[in-house]
Amino acid sequence: MIDHTFYMNEALKEAEEAGKRGDRPIGAVIVHDGKIISRGSNRISTLENEVAHAEINAIHSCAAYLKKHAENCTIYTTVEPCMMCLTTIVMANIRHIVFGVKDNYLQMENFIESVPYVKKRLYTYESGILSSESERIIKEYSPFMAEIIFNGRKPL
Secondary structure (H helix, E strand, O other): OOOHHHHHHHHHHHHHHHHHHOOOOOEEEEEEOOEEEEEEEOOHHHHOOOOOOHHHHHHHOOHHHHHHHHHHEEEEEEEOOOHHHHHHHHHOOOOEEEEEEOOOOOOHHHHHHHOHHHHHHOOEEEOOOOHHHHHHHHHHHOHHHHHHHHHOOOOO
């Protein structure tokens, strides 16, 4: 059995660094055969790039490696992947996703269930790994984002 907590702790370190930088506090790591092959954190603010999500950054930094090994890789991310990240993960051929907290605003599980292509390509879609730690970091660095993720709506 894989110790998801070890790898999620590494993703949490990335999230913490993003928060300290002033970016959204989300982090990700990609693992293959028990080794972290890539790390990513959200850089939307620092790069002034709306697509610089943690998962996308992690995928970009190991794209050549993924060409051969993606199907046996797991991506760990502190927050459930958004629509852009989820579809990028699927198209990169990563079949295993493990995350900390669900995004109650986007409700991606409904999307997965409604798109057979995405559903059949995901072998693992597991939430709740170190969720309280992920939640703490989000609330500490981005209360606005916490309101959206945890309450499922944008604050007035």
